[in-house]
Each structure stands twice: as structure tokens, then as C-alpha cells.
Amino acid sequence: MSAAVAIAPSASASGARQKPGEPIVSVRGLTKIFKDFWGRPKARAVDNVDFEVRRGEVFGLLGPNGSGKTTTVKMLLGLLYPTRGHIEVFGHSPRHVKTKAKIGYLPEESYLYRFLDSHETLNFFGNLFDLPAAERKKRTEELLEMVGLSQVRTRVVGEFSKGMQRRIGLAQALINDPDLVILDEPTAGMDPIGCREIKDLILAMAGRGKTVILSSHLLSDVEDVCDRVVIYYGGRIQAMGTLKELLAKPDAVRITTPPLSRETMQQVLDTIRHDVAADKIEIDNPRQNLESYFLEVVRKARESLSETSGATSGSRVAPYLRGGAEAAPPSERILERLTVAAAQQSVEPIVAPKPVERVDEARLQSLAQSAAPLPAAAVAPEPVPAADLNKANEKLSSLLGKPNEK
């Protein structure tokens, strides 16, 4: 049986990325208890946490607000000190200064100097990495272009909208072309286009063998990009594993095909009914997600938009971040392909999702006789070569501009 499992972008991406290597981050028995002025325990923010993050992984820290994600991130960065337990980042203490040259960090808020403009901000952080002037200038230009702030480079950060601040925050996190990127709620305050850009950027970096730690309470963010996640609650890890391990339903199978004739459909169902009771079989039309639909609507709207005083759509991933990923033709790039697929779908008004029906003849009839072709996005992608994901960077160029939100 040529069953094709419907593939989420992250699943395909992770499947194609190079296999995770040696541990980059190692956390054992990590506990953080906040104390009051008199040293009395006030809150146990993180409680006996163990995990490892390996090279090339996109690792998600998932959990509700106050569950300990940000506290964990800040201990990884040496901004908070563990009450108990042990942390190693690149084999050193989180407070080891030289190690920090390999790390990029986007905090949950863009804690940047409000009196600096975006160009000065990147130049300042470039200086902290001791980058030569020419390299600093080059990276600054490329990053500003990438995050769509090149037109507002002389506006001070204090005048930026929250989304623009996130963009410049992201740019500062990447100024050193880091091996480990720690992103705390990276899509907070971003519009859907910005969210998509960031997620695609994460995938592009992971494709280059970078390690990404993503802390978020937005399940879709994590699901779209992460290879492996831990789920926090009350400062403890409640679940940990790959998305496949955590999300797969081993007792069910989904088959997705182009439209079939009534006869073929009937034959398939008959075959299945030999082994499975009729009330266990579900049939429906695959749907694109809201994000893809939104992006397509905006793409069309963009054609009539001339200029904006806010952030423009991010351009391609900064060349210095792409490394050797330029070689493959754009047509083979998976993210490009995903976007194109989204664009090919009809843009009929979205209707509220109907409950999934059990198989009945009428439903089968309607599916089999449907005159309109099913959306292209429903077609399961072919297995993606590993090299393709390394070229995912080009995706940003296909994304669309947005009006200034300021």
C-alpha cells in the first residue's frame, strides 16, 4: 500500500537535516529556587530538570506561562545561577566568556538601547564580538535587509513598534553567526508574516547545522520547527521527546491521494473494511492551515502596495548566515516549494470546520464525483533530499510585505 502520511513542514525539515551530533547543552538536576531578601525560599521556578540538546537540533521548551522555560533559558545563558544542578554549554559553564561568542540570544522582550538606531545597535553588538569593521558593516547591512529594517536604519529603537523591535532583536542575536541560537518567545508580537519568517529562518539555520533552542508557549511555533521538545509544567519536565514520538498515533493510518473515481474509492474501502470496522474509518478533505491561507491573501494584496514607513518584508537570509547553502537551484528549495504550494490553492472563503464524518455512501459519492480538483497542498510532498533543506533559506524572498503597524 502506498500510503502517504501527511507531512508537516517541520517533520519534513527535520527528517532531511543532518543527524544531531554531540551534546551542545547538557543540563542535569537543574533546580532554581528564588528567595526573598532574608534568604527564605519564595518560588521553585525549575525543579530537578535534565535534558541534552545536540548539535543541529531544533529543541523546543514548551509550557504555559510561569512554567520555568524562561528561567531555564536564563540559567543556560548565565543570567541566573542554579540553586542546584549542573549546566554545560559547549562543555563549559554558562558564565564562560569565550563560549558566549558561539551563542546568539533573543530575549522574551527586545531589551535594546532605546536611544540607538538599528544600525548603531547592530554595530554596537558587533563590537562586542570583536568583529572587524568591514565585517561588522557587511553583516549589519545584510541583517537589516534580512529583517526588513534597512529603510528605517536611522530611526531609534525606542520609536519602533513591538514587531520591529523583535526584528532588530533577532538581528542582534545573529550578528555573530552563532552556533547555538536561543530564542525566547521569538514570535511574540510578530504578525503572521514575521512569525513565518522567523520559523523559516530557524529551519534555515538548523539546515546549516546550527543548534536552536526555542522557548515558546505557542504550540504551532514549536510544532512547525522543533525536532525535539520538553514540556514544562510547574518547573518540572512533564514530557520529552521528538515530535514524532510525542504526537504520532501508532494505532491509526492516514492515506492521502488525488481525487479517485467512485469505483476505486469503493474498492479501497472494501479492502479496508475487511480488516477494520466501518465506524473506525474517517474520510475528509485535507485543509491548508490558516497561516498558509493568510500569506496567500497578503501576497495578492501586496501587489497594490507601494511603500511603508515600517518594517518591510524580510529579504533573503543574510548571505553570511547562509554559508554554503546557495548551490542548489531555487526550484528545489523546500520552503519555496511549500510557499508555492500554498499560493496555488484556491482562496475561497474559509468556512468553519465541520465535524469529521464517519464513512457513509453519500460522503463517498461527493468525494468521488467532485469536479473541482483538490488543493495542491493536499498532495503529499515527495521525500525531500537532505540537501534541499539546507537550501531552505531562500524562502524569505517569497514572503510578502506588510503594512507598517506603528
Added chain:
Amino acid sequence: MKRILAIAGLTWKSAFRYRLFWILAALLAGAVVGLPLLLKDDGTAKGLVQILLTYTLSAVATLLGMATLWLSCGTLARDIEECQLQVVTVKPISRWQVWLGKWLGILGLNAMLLTLSGAAIFILLQWRAGHLPPDEQKVLRDEIFVARASIKEREPDLTPQIDRQVQQRITELEKTEPTELNKAEIRRQVTEEVKAASTGVPPGYGRLWVIDLHTLPERTQNEAFQVRVKFHASDPNPEATYDTYWVVGPPESQRVAKIRQVLPPDSFQEFQVPPHLLDEKGRLVIDFYNANNASLMFPIEDGFELLYYENSFGVNFIRGMMIILCWLALLAAIGLAAASQLTFPVAAFACMAIMLMGLSSGTIQTVVEQGTITSYDSAAGSFGHSPLDLILVPVFHGSLKIIQLVESFSPIDFLSTGRSITWTMLGLAVAQIVLLLAGIFGAIGIILFSRRELATAQGNS
């Protein structure tokens, strides 16, 4: 170094973008240009210039000092509270580099403002002096617009005399009041009496000063000297002036100068002695005769000194500014050290407390000298005692030692009296104020800052 300079540059930009620099510059300009319009002088060109120098430099130092404390507390404490340092310290920069960068940034800002205001004061003074009559200009050139070194007579060791008299007094008192002897108080009284006796010149008596100048360059030895004196009179009339007679030159030789000066008490007065009056050993002998009806007392510390040309006023002025910069460097270190651990308002409050303590050195010195915080009991004829003395007197003693390390340099006083601020003095100021004291505060600040968990602050930007 690039990282440290990046932080220093950031501190500069912050001061400029938040307009602190421009506000400070405007205030300093007001102090330099506006203050002279409000000041009243004694009618002499020398008095006017002395007052101008003293008040404008004091105003500049005070304004910059307060701004330095404010800026140093704010730049670090606010960066921590508003979480910007969370993004900075996750980059490959050590905490000490962040701290040092901020200190250097504040220091650079102060150096710039001090240079601008110092230059303005210098130019204004020269401009005003240029419009004075030639004889007054000469006085200014001789006594103010000059860097004169100072030589004093070696202070006599009065300890044996004090010991002897204390013992004698105790023996006498033991016979009359054996149970109520306060030996510390007796010693204090005797010390004052001996000092007064050694500095006093009764009516009709004289006093001889012998100043050894053989170590000076020969050219200097053959120049005219300025004598700078200050005396107190036993006559309570503050309006009185006193006839003073001075014979300068080798005793029993024809090569002497006889000088008569009518001088007021309780203030520094200067007069010139002619050149070529040193004896064959390179000593200058000055014989004073008191022809008044009141005793005149020349304090050991500053009653008599000999001044001679050492350098130009411009060089002296620059050295003076550099000592003020040393003070500001210390204040910046204090502010940053406080902000390394405390929130902005608390750090600012702590700094104000330290500054107030520094300005109260007179009170502290009195407590240390009297050995108690209680006041004088006129009925008992001595000072009382408090249990707090056990703690406060040693604390005050230590504080005074520290304050004296800073206050032992008085560039404003030196500049307004045309006295030389030597390179040695400047070097000592750098060593004591910057390397030692600012270094101690810096070490404390850096340790506190390095140990601090920066992410416990709640962002409020």
C-alpha cells in the same frame, strides 16, 4: 579593549541622546559666565581673580560631581533594571569589562566637560586681567597667574616637651584630685598649650625662621622670594592691623633686607624679599620682631612659608583640572559600585550619604580629636562620654583617614593663591584617589556586579 570602548561609547551616546550632556554644558556655562556677575570682591584685582577662580572652579566641580554620581548610578542600575544588560552580558564580554567601560565612559565625558569649562574659565580670567591697569596686572602675574612652589620650616618635634608637661600636670593633679583624672583630656590641653607657646611671639620679642634652600636650582636661589604669613593676635579687635618688622639675610652681615609690613591678622598675607640673600649654606634666615602690644601667633601648619617661581599658570591650571578629574573618577567609581548591587534610587541615596560624609570632614575631625561624640561640658570643664563612642570614634577615625586621602589635595585653593601643583602632587593624587580609593570601590563594584544575577530584574522598558 574594543569591547570596553564599545561600552564607553555607549555611555557617551546615552548622555548625548538623553540630553544630559547639553543640560550639563548649559549649567556649566551659566556657572562660568553668570557667577562672576553675581560675586562681590574686595575691590582689588587680586581679590577679584581669587574669588572668580575659587567660585567658578568650585561650582564646576560641584556640578560635575553631582552629575557624575547621578550618571554613574543611573547608567548601570537602569541598564540592569531595564534588562539591557541581559543582552549585553550574554555576548563575549566580561562583567568587569562592562563595569570598566561604563567608568571610562563617564570619565571621558567628565574630561570633556571639564576641559570645556576649564578653558572657558581660563580665557575669561585672562581676558578680564588684560583690561586691568599695568600695576595690578603685575600683582596678578606675581601672585596668582603663576605656579609657585612652597618651602616651610621643618615642624619642631614637640612630643618630648608635651610628655614632660603632661607628666608634671598629672603629678600635680594627683595631689589635689586623685580620683577624677582624665588623662586624655589633660594631654589635649597640654598639647594645645605647648603649641600656642611655640607659635606665639609676645610683644617686644622676636622669632627666627631658617629655611634651607640649598636643594633648589641655583637660578631659583638667586631670584626674589615671596613670604606668605598668617598669624592670630591676642588682641580681640578684628579690625586691628599690626606692625611687623622683618630682617632677611645672613645674621651679622651687611647683606640683609629690612622690611616693615602693616598686616591684618587671621588671613594669608604676602610680601616680597629681594634676591641674593641666602647665606653660604644656601639658607634664608628671616628674623621677625613683634613691635605691637599684642602677642602674635603663627600656626605651625600654615603660619609661615616661602614661595618661589616654579612654573607657568597655564601648566598649573591643567594640573589642577586633572586633580579635579581624579575626584570625579572617584565619584564615578562610588556611583557604579553602589549601582552594582542596589537599585537606582537606593544607590543614589547611598552615594549622597557618602558624599555628605565626605563634606562633613570637619565634624568628623572634631569627634576624632575630642575622642567623643558628646559636647563640651563647661561645668565639668571637660567632654562627656557616650557608649556609642566605642563604635563611632574608631569608625570616624577610619573615615577621616580615607577622606584625608582625597582632601589633602586642594587644587582650587592652590590655583587661587598662585601656588604650584607639582607633578609629584598630581602623581600622588592619581595614586591615592584613582588607583587606591577608586580602585577599592572599583574592585568592590566589579565583584558585586559579577556575582549579581542580572535576570532577576523585572524589565520595565
